[in-house]
Amino acid sequence: MSTPRPAPPRRKGPSALATVITVVVVGVHVLAWQATEFSPATLVQGWRGMADFFAQALPPDLSGEVLGPSVAAALVTLCIGLLGTTLSIPFALVLALLAARATTPGVWAYQAARSLLSFLRAVPDVVFALVFVTAVGLGPFAGVLALIFHNTGVMGKLWAEAMEEIDLGPRDALTVAGASKIQSAAHAVLPSVVPQFLGLLLYRFDVNVRSSLVLGLVGAGGIGFLINQSIRLFRFDEMVTHILVVLVLVIAVDQSSAYIRRRIAT
Amino acid sequence: MLEVAGLRKSYAGRVVLDDFDLVVRPGELVALLGANGCGKSTALRCVAGLETPDGGRVVMDGRPAMVFQQIHLVKRRSALDNVCAGALGRLPLRHSLAPVLFPRDLREEAMTCLDRVGLASRAGEPAGRLSGGQQQRVAIARALCQRARVVLADEPVSALDPSAADQVVALLADLAHAQHLAVGAVLHQPALARRYADRVVGMVSGRAVVDAPPADIADLDVLYATGTP
Numbered sequence: 001m002s003t004p005r006p007a008p009p010r011r012k013g014p015s016a017l018a019t020v021i022t023v024v025v026v027g028v029h030v031l032a033w034q035a036t037e038f039s040p041a042t043l044v045q046g047w048r049g050m051a052d053f054f055a056q057a058l059p060p061d062l063s064g065e066v067l068g069p070s071v072a073a074a075l076v077t078l079c080i081g082l083l084g085t086t087l088s089i090p091f092a093l094v095l096a097l098l099a100a101r102a103t104t105p106g107v108w109a110y111q112a113a114r115s116l117l118s119f120l121r122a123v124p125d126v127v128f129a130l131v132f133v134t135a136v137g138l139g140p141f142a143g144v145l146a147l148i149f150h151n152t153g154v155m156g157k158l159w160a161e162a163m164e165e166i167d168l169g170p171r172d173a174l175t176v177a178g179a180s181k182i183q184s185a186a187h188a189v190l191p192s193v194v195p196q197f198l199g200l201l202l203y204r205f206d207v208n209v210r211s212s213l214v215l216g217l218v219g220a221g222g223i224g225f226l227i228n229q230s231i232r233l234f235r236f237d238e239m240v241t242h243i244l245v246v247l248v249l250v251i252a253v254d255q256s257s258a259y260i261r262r263r264i265a266t
Numbered sequence: 267m268l269e270v271a272g273l274r275k276s277y278a279g280r281v282v283l284d285d286f287d288l289v290v291r292p293g294e295l296v297a298l299l300g301a302n303g304c305g306k307s308t309a310l311r312c313v314a315g316l317e318t319p320d321g322g323r324v325v326m327d328g329r330p331a332m333v334f335q336q337i338h339l340v341k342r343r344s345a346l347d348n349v350c351a352g353a354l355g356r357l358p359l360r361h362s363l364a365p366v367l368f369p370r371d372l373r374e375e376a377m378t379c380l381d382r383v384g385l386a387s388r389a390g391e392p393a394g395r396l397s398g399g400q401q402q403r404v405a406i407a408r409a410l411c412q413r414a415r416v417v418l419a420d421e422p423v424s425a426l427d428p429s430a431a432d433q434v435v436a437l438l439a440d441l442a443h444a445q446h447l448a449v450g451a452v453l454h455q456p457a458l459a460r461r462y463a464d465r466v467v468g469m470v471s472g473r474a475v476v477d478a479p480p481a482d483i484a485d486l487d488v489l490y491a492t493g494t495p
Contacts, residue, residue, distance in 0.1 A: 169338035173405070176314045176332045177412045178355020183362050187351045191340045 057236035066238050070226060070245045077222035078249060080140050081209030084147025085201065091152040096159035102168055103185040117160070120153025125211050129220045140221030147208050147215070155204050162196040163189055195264050202257040209253045213246060223249075267292055268313065268330070268416045268448045273322035275308055275472075282308045283319065284472035290448040292415065295439045297459035297480075298452045299489050300469035306452040309469075310418045313450075326416045326448075329355060331409030335421035337401045341394030345385060345404045348393050349376040352411035372411075379407040383437060399430025406437060410445075417441070419451035423458070431455065435462045456486035 014022075032038075097103045098113035128146035136142050170188040179187065190197075216224015223242055230238040268290040275283040282305045290296045298306045311317040313324050314332045331352065339348045347365040353372055354362055361367050380386045383403040388396060393404055402422055409417050419438060423431035435453070439462040442449040453459050459466050460480045468476030468489040476483060 167336075167338075169334060169336050170340050172316055173332060173334060173338040173408075174351055174354055176316065176330065177352050177408070177414075178329050179351070180354075180359075182359060183354045183357075186363055187343075187347075187354065187365075188340055191342050194342065 053236060056234070057240045059237065060240035060244060061235075061237040062241055066241050067245070070223065070242050073216075073221075073223040073226050073242075074245045074249045076140050077212050077216060077224065077246075078209055078253070080143040080147065080212035080215065080220070080222055081205060081253075083144045084151055084212065085155075085205045085208050087144070088148045088151040088155060089201070091148070092156040092159060095152065095156040096163065097185055099156065099160040100163035100189075102163050102166065102171060102189050103181060105181055113156075113160075117153050117156045120149055121157060122153075123150065125150035126214060126218055129215045129218050133219050138219040138221070143212050143215040143220030143222060146220060147212060150211075151204055151208055155200060158200045158204075159193075159197055162193050162200065166192050198264050199261045202261050206253055206257045210250055268326040268450060269324070270309070270313060271323045273309060273312055273324070274320045275305075275312055275317065276320060282472055283312070283322075286322070286469075286472060287474055288450065288467060290416070290450045292446045292448050293442055294464040295442040295449045295451065295462060296465045296467055297463035298450060298467050298469060299454075299456060299459055299486060301489065304469045305472040306469055307420050310420050310450065310452060314418055328415055329412070330416040330418050331412045331414035333402065333405050333409060333417065333419040333422045335424045337398070337405050337425075339393040339401055339405055339408075342392055344390050345380060345393050345396065345407075346373065346376055346389040348404055349379055349407045349411045352376075352379075352408035353413075355412065376407070376411050379410040380404070382410060382441075383407045397430070398426050399433060402426065402430075402434050403437060406434070406441070410441070415447060417447050417449045419449065421452050421454060424454055431458065432461075439463070456489075460486060 095113045095117055098105070098109045099117055101110070104110040104113070125146045128149045129142055132142035132145040136145070166189065170192065171184045174184040174188050212220070212222055213224045213227075216222040216226070217228045219225065219228075223246055227239055227242045227246075230236070230242065268288070270286065270288040273283050273286040273288075274281075284305075286305065286309055288296070288298075288309065298309070300306050308317060310332070312319040312322075313326070314330055316332075339345075340351070343351075343365065347368075350365065350368045350372055353368075353375070357368075357372070361369055361372075377386055377389060380389050383406055385396075385400060385403055385407065388400065393401055396404065406417075406422075417438070422438070423434050426434060435451070435455075435458045438449050438451055441447050442464070451463075453463075463480055466476065466478060466480045466483060466486065467474050468483075468486075470489065476489065480486070
């Protein structure tokens with residue numbers, strides 16, 4: 001006598017909810033298509049404009065009087081990204097400690113710090129740059145200030161999330177021993193997240209160097225400023241030179257930051 | 267001295283501790299035995315202040331130190347820095363914001379504690395590089411550096427191999443006897459309890475049902491049987 005084999009459960013068709021979600025998602029994309037006046041035909045018709053542009057842009061002007069200032073400005077861009085990242089560390093650290101459950105002194109501080117981080121993240125660095133240009137004038141200083149503000153918001157949030165994920169056991173062990181919040185943060189929480197913090201810091205440096213390029217476009221110094229200038233003077237061959245220099249800078253920063261992050265991770 | 271009377275705790279209507287009593291005198295190692303879910307760990311966490319009991323009384327000399335199954339050392343920091351961290355409760359912030367600020371006499375005291383658990387020679391190594399048994403002994407040294415009179419151990423040897431487990435429980439018993447500490451340890455190894463504990467408290471569904479020297483209990487395994495003994 002053999003017992004009957006249990007039948008496998010029947011495969012179900014898509015639920016009503018899945019159908020509704022599919023229809024809504026497709027509908028939203030149709031609306032977005034119309035709202036952005038998306039039109040491949042217009043792009044094809046405009047090929048002559050593109051061809052003119054490339055004819056003027058190529059070959060790039062690689063002469064010394066263009067390349068020299070371009071490299072110098074690229075180094076300024078790198079410096080904006082560097083200072084903007086480094087100087088935001090203390091602010092990001094304090095806000096992250098307040099905004100992580102493992103270290104926050106209370107619900108109020110937690111909510112206040114989270115709100116402030118959200119605000120700093122929500123305001124794009126370009127907007128901060130425009131505000132600071134009115135305060136300190138055109139130039140790289142405004143770019144550094146803009147990055148400090150925006151990066152505090154992003155890095156503070158990323159660091160707080162990193163602290164949310166750790167095992168709270170070592171902190172509890174010190175709490176039982178009578179350690180204060182600050183002491184347990186310094187001796188249990190922060191030492192556990194050093195590799196994650198460094199990785200996120202390098203990632204933000206990488207992003208900030210690229211952002212500082214865009215900040216230059218609105219007058220905050222660096223190579224972005226030169227790109228903006230060459231577009232206004234219709235010197236597209238110079239613009240391509242600047243873009244090539246940017247390409248080298250971005251790849252160099254990207255590769256070295258990825259290399260260091262790999263070394264930390266192992 | 268640790269005295270717990272009438273401790274009660276429930277989570278979402280489920281009673282975990284039901285009028286739990288426990289006394290641990292200085293100089294004795296008391297083993298808490300019982301099946302998973304009987305409330306042993308919750309009892310220790312309530313005593314340590316990591317959980318708030320719904321009712322009952324906890325009286326003890328000063329702050330307890332706690333040793334955990336998961337050890338909970340900071341693995342990137344040296345064994346010595348981990349032991350020093352036990353003293354944080356009595357250090358002002360200017361001497362405790364970073365390990366470099368720890369006063370010299372604290373480092374010396376921590377070395378004495380590491381020596382007491384037999385690990386003075388490994389003081390400079392990151393805690394994560396030590397074996398499980400060694401890490402647990404560093405955690406015990408941290409408890410000593412805290413100068414606690416009451417030491418609570420929550421399954422301190424459940425993650426260790428038999429010989430390391432034996433060594434750690436022997437150390438806890440030795441500290442209880444030699445330094446007059448009150449040590450309460452949740453154990454899952456009746457054989458270790460029989461060998462080292464001065465008293466065994468058996469728990470079933472949130473209550474202490476047995477409290478006697480191990481020699482007076484014929485069969486410890488009965489505490490792990492399903493249902494009441």
